[in-house]
Amino acid sequence: MPTMSDFSPPRLALPKGFGVLLVLAIILASINLRPAVTSLGTLLDPAIEDLQMNGFIAGMITGVPPLCFALLGPLAPRLTGKRGPELVVIAAMGAILAGILLRSAAPETWTFLLCTALALAGIAVGNILMPVLVKRWFPHKIGVVTGAYTTAVALGASAVAGVAVPVNDMLGGHWRIGLAVWALPALLALAVWLVVYLGLRSQIAAQHGEFGRNHVQAATIGPMYKNPTAWWVALFFAGQSSVAYIFMGWAPKIFADLGMDPIEAGALLAILLGVGVPLSFVMPALAARFTHQGPLVIINGVAGLIAVAGMLTFPLEGAYLWVILLGICGSNFPLALTMIGLKAHSAAGVAKLSAFGQSAGYLIAFPGPFAVGALYEVTGSWTSPIWxxxxxxxxxxxxxxxxxxxxxxxxxxRTQVR
Structure with a gap:
C-alpha cells in the first residue's frame, strides 16, 4: 500500500536565487488572472458604443468569465501531464497577452468576443495551475506561497478596477489603448517565466519525470466526481465564488438603490475588495497550520451573516462595517485555493482536484449573479436577493x-478500493 512518502514531491536543490525567482514568477502570473476582466468592466461603455454591441452581447461579456473558467479549466491537467506546468503556464501567459492585444484592435463585435475568449482561456488554465506549481516547488510552504499568489490575484483585480479609467484618460481617452496597456503585465510575466524555464531546465526535467509518475499514480485515484472530498471542495468553491461575483457585480447598485450616493456606493466595493488583499496573504498561512480548516470557515461565515443581517436592518447607517465584514467573508476564496493544495498528496493529485474543484465550482456558481438580478427584477426590492x-x-x-x-x-x- 502506498505511503505518504510515495506521494511526496521531490526535494531538488534550486540554483541560488531561483527560489525567489520562482515565487516572483508565480506572483506575476497571478497578477494577470483578473485584469483582462476588470479592465473591460470599467471601459465597457465606450467599447459597446464603438462596436455597436447590443444589450445581450454586452451582458454576455460581463457574465461569461466564470462559465469560461468552468469550461476551459479542465484543459490544464491534460496539458500539464504532457508538457509540465511550467511550459503550460508560459502558454497561458502568451494567450492572455495575445488575447488582450488582439481584442484592443478588434474591428467588430465577434472578433472582440473571440479575442476575449482567448484571454479567458489563458486565465482559466492559469487558475488551475497556480496551486499545482505551489505544491510542485514549495510543498512545505504551501500556506505562505499560496498567500503570496492569492494576494497578487486580489491586487490584480482591485488595482486595475480602480486605475483603469484614470490610466485610460492619461493615455488619451481611447478605450482601445486603455485595454491594450494591460497586456504589459502579461508580457512581463511571460518574460520571467521564460527565464525560469530556461534556467531550471534540468530541475524541471527531473520534476517532470516525477510528475509523470505521480500523474500515473493520480490516475488510480479515479474520477473526481466519485470522490467525496473533491465534491466538498467544489461545492465550497462554488458557494464562495457565487457570493463574490454577486457582490462584485451588484454591491454598488444595491447600496445606491438603498439610498446611498452612487459615487460612495462605488467606493464601498473598493473597500470590500481592499479588505481581501491582506487577508489573501494571512488566510492561507493560517489554513496550513490547521488540520481542519472548519473554524476559519465558520469565522468567515459569521462575518458574512452579520453583514447581511445589517444590510436588511440598517443598510446605510452601518454600510462601511457591512462591507468590511463582507470582505472578511470573501477571504474564503484564498482559503478554498489553499484547501486544494492541502487535500492531495501529490502535485498531480492537486492538478486533478484543482481542475475539478474550480471548474465544477465556477459552473455551479455561474447562475448566482443572474438569480440575484432576476429576483430584483421580479420583486422590485433587494430584500429577496439579500436573503x-x-x-x-x-x-x-x-x-x-x-x-x-x-x-x-x-x-x-484507497478506502473505497478496500
Whole structure:
C-alpha cells in the first residue's frame, strides 16, 4: 500500500536565487488572472458604443468569465501531464497577452468576443495551475506561497478596477489603448517565466519525470466526481465564488438603490475588495497550520451573516462595517485555493482536484449573479436577493466545514478500493 512518502514531491536543490525567482514568477502570473476582466468592466461603455454591441452581447461579456473558467479549466491537467506546468503556464501567459492585444484592435463585435475568449482561456488554465506549481516547488510552504499568489490575484483585480479609467484618460481617452496597456503585465510575466524555464531546465526535467509518475499514480485515484472530498471542495468553491461575483457585480447598485450616493456606493466595493488583499496573504498561512480548516470557515461565515443581517436592518447607517465584514467573508476564496493544495498528496493529485474543484465550482456558481438580478427584477426590492445571499453564505459555510476536514483524495480512493 502506498505511503505518504510515495506521494511526496521531490526535494531538488534550486540554483541560488531561483527560489525567489520562482515565487516572483508565480506572483506575476497571478497578477494577470483578473485584469483582462476588470479592465473591460470599467471601459465597457465606450467599447459597446464603438462596436455597436447590443444589450445581450454586452451582458454576455460581463457574465461569461466564470462559465469560461468552468469550461476551459479542465484543459490544464491534460496539458500539464504532457508538457509540465511550467511550459503550460508560459502558454497561458502568451494567450492572455495575445488575447488582450488582439481584442484592443478588434474591428467588430465577434472578433472582440473571440479575442476575449482567448484571454479567458489563458486565465482559466492559469487558475488551475497556480496551486499545482505551489505544491510542485514549495510543498512545505504551501500556506505562505499560496498567500503570496492569492494576494497578487486580489491586487490584480482591485488595482486595475480602480486605475483603469484614470490610466485610460492619461493615455488619451481611447478605450482601445486603455485595454491594450494591460497586456504589459502579461508580457512581463511571460518574460520571467521564460527565464525560469530556461534556467531550471534540468530541475524541471527531473520534476517532470516525477510528475509523470505521480500523474500515473493520480490516475488510480479515479474520477473526481466519485470522490467525496473533491465534491466538498467544489461545492465550497462554488458557494464562495457565487457570493463574490454577486457582490462584485451588484454591491454598488444595491447600496445606491438603498439610498446611498452612487459615487460612495462605488467606493464601498473598493473597500470590500481592499479588505481581501491582506487577508489573501494571512488566510492561507493560517489554513496550513490547521488540520481542519472548519473554524476559519465558520469565522468567515459569521462575518458574512452579520453583514447581511445589517444590510436588511440598517443598510446605510452601518454600510462601511457591512462591507468590511463582507470582505472578511470573501477571504474564503484564498482559503478554498489553499484547501486544494492541502487535500492531495501529490502535485498531480492537486492538478486533478484543482481542475475539478474550480471548474465544477465556477459552473455551479455561474447562475448566482443572474438569480440575484432576476429576483430584483421580479420583486422590485433587494430584500429577496439579500436573503438569497444569506442562504449562499450558509451553504458555503457548511460545505467549507466539510471540505476542511483532514482528508485526502488519494486516501479516500484507497478506502473505497478496500
Amino acid at each position: 438569497l445571499i444569506a442562504a449562499l453564505i450558509v451553504f458555503q459555510t457548511y460545505t467549507g466545514i466539510m471540505a476542511g476536514r483532514p482528508r485526502y483524495i488519494e486516501d479516500q480512493q
